[in-house]
Amino acid sequence: MPPMEQQKLSGRPLVGQAISRLEGYEKVTGAARYSGEFNVKDLLYGYVINSTITKGKIISIDTSKAEAIPGVITVFHHGNRPSLAWFSMQYADMDAPPGTPFRPLQNGEVKYNGQPIALLVADSFETARYAATLVKVVYTTEEFQTDLIGNMAKARAPKGGLATFLKPPPPKPFGDFEKAFEAAPFKATGKFIHGTEHHNPMELFTTTTVYNGKGKLTIYDKTQGTVNCQLYVANVFGLHFKDVRVISPYVGGAFGSGLRPQHQLFFSVMAALELKRNVRVTLDRHQMFTFGHRPPTVQFTRFGATVDGKVTALNHEAIAETSRFEDYTEVVVNWAHMLYPAQNTLFKYNLVPLDVFSPLDMRAPGGSTGLHAIESTMDELAYQLKIDPLELRLINYAERDESTDRPYSSKELRKCYLQGAEQFGWNKRSPEPRSMRNGHKLVGYGMATGIWEAMQLPARAAASITTEGKLKVNSAVTDIGTGTLTVMSQIAADEMGLPLEDVSFTYGDSKMAFAPIQGGSFTISSVGSAVKAACNALKKKILKKAKTMDNSPFKSHKIDEVVFADRKMISIANPSVFISYSDIIAANDHKVIKSVNFAMPKALKLKKYSRAAHSASFVEVEVDEELGTINVTRAVTAVAAGKIINPKTAKSQILGGMVWSISKALREETISDHRFGKYMNMNIAEYHIPVHADIHDLDVIFVEEQDDIVNELGTKGVGEIGLAAMPSAIANAIYHATGKRINQFPIHFDQLL
């Protein structure tokens, strides 16, 4: 192991300490290898060919020119592909929405622009890329529709299905919304328009498939779920589950794009099996726009309140895009009633199927969309009522979740409001729009609330004490940059009373203990709980073993009568009685002691509670009065997300969410030309995300929040909550600065002129 930075390894407990990432050395020296960086012998390179039409049929594919190029091995397309699983459910993955999953090369039908229609394989990347341009495809075209705004009249209810259990439909209506809204003395309404967004992780999607012979494959894949991809490959290609091993040691960002197996995996595996060779397929940046995306969504809100600011009526409706083949849904309209206890509600969520690829969860899916509408409508209400926006939130503070009539397992949102406001200096805000300035810049303050459900999925972990008396823990889970390795090591070290250097956590391999896909902010709660469970089982085994030793002083000890600390098991009643892990292993004939365990959410207990992380964001913007240019000069996000295992990596998650908020509100958007049914800015020069010069003062507060219900660890996850509140807070700050309420994201300077 190369020299790691000196960390205070002895401090106890490790959980709660700001420990630097354990894989830091590998990442700053270039030693970390991502899925496209395993340069195995005799590697072939595949290059995907995409359809240039939006809808229709392929009449012919002429590959002769391409195949005449030296170094070209073959071109796979629907006409010559090997026979594949025919049943569409075999293409379904753990994250597949209701419908029929897209099957690459199924037939000559083109369902969307940029659809992968062929794979050219050559002996070098350069040859593959060049020869792919020589493949001539002739199509017949059909009429298509890709425009959500122009097709809103076709909106219909989404189909139900298994995969929707994490995404509940809108809550049932309460009271009589129309009547209450009509009667409300104060009203605010809005129409909110969000465009398409693409995840664009920095790393391109790549799969390197190593052909081991006899239908056995080792696959280095960029994914958020090694087991999910293993399942997919085995099902689609009819392989034994055990013969498919999917490894993702490092993942160069994903943000949801790796939740489903992407088509480079399919192509790399297909070519490897057919050619019996090692094959790498890498998508280029343009092709990163040819699979899942955040769907464009149009929302309508109508909120009514009494003269003293009590919200009495809440209506939130959304219409979102999906593909023709799957009903992708998000939780967009379920949040308002979780935050504000109105007596009369009406929520609707509908879909418009269009000729596009299926949308896909992208960081804070649904939440970042819906909360913009909710929190900007609340802001509008505050101005109408002439009540401070923060005060309005406090007047309507939900002590319990009225939408399901359940208490929260914990909720420290009030602390977020108060500590965030204090840190930001919210009291310096002058209430009138356009009343604050800095030279020729208009200054605006805005705030908003965030919420994200705290979920837990079943997961396994394996733990063992090695012959050296050290701890090894493993799980198939990935680390997409969230800090999984570090936090799991912290949890395990504390459980077993070991210093961090005695713990090794291995991950990112489908051969390891089962883990669900990594997303939805549920990894720490799911896998972390499994790690804890495995360590607990290991402790019992250690005690059991100790009891069998000759003259064992532990014979009468129960598990709660010993502690595990300083590499030992110690009797609580008599601390001079102890046994070290190495002595236990010696007594076990120098064999490792091992335990593999499942952690399941305690469904019956959890059913009685709503569980959510909360946040409050406060934002200052400066808007150039003449040019309309917008700058987020500072922002504070205060977060209540239960126990924070590692404040350093958790803070980075929130900072990342805040940068994404600036991006969402002011920068990023995939622009379509609906005459061609095609995205027009499929590169990261024209798909804008913030650069260093756009990012200024960002501050994060974690408020204390104890939760003994949500899971064993008391954690709620921090991956999404940083993006929940701030986009709306930016829009609200722009209103405060300029007096203009812009409800379309991203907000551009020309909308302010």
Add this chain to the structure above:
Amino acid sequence: MHTYESGLKEEMQHQSELSMTINGVPKSRTVKPWVSLLDYLREYLDLTGTKKGCDHGQCGACTVICDGKRILSCLTLAVMKEGSEITTIEGIAKDGELHPLQQAFIDHDAFQCGYCTPGQICSAIGMIAEGKAKTRSEVKELMSGNLCRCGANTNIIDAIMDVQKGAGNE
């Protein structure tokens, strides 16, 4: 007839002997002229620390230091750099000892997924050598060719400012 395509076909057979010094080690091998410096490093020399984020000069992930200057290796053909001295991320630490900037990146948690990191570090070393950026806002401006999708921006700039300050005091 000599067409564009037949010309290209001929060109594709062309190989040149290429020699450069990479991370202090002389390296020579034959390479086709259409191979970018980035692919040469990653696919031919197995130096995969240098990253490909776009292949179009839009992201900065492929930044390396060539004869003391930061360049985008995806916009550079390998054969253009005959005889050059190249430093990649693999050559920044000396004898297992991290460069202060690498250490500062770890201390400030200046990365999440780590994919933009080699480019950020090489770019920052090149930028500090240029000697133009003094203030935080100048550093932000001159580092803006290096994108970070994880949003580690504030931590990246903190790390650079830490080292920059140290360098200024020398």
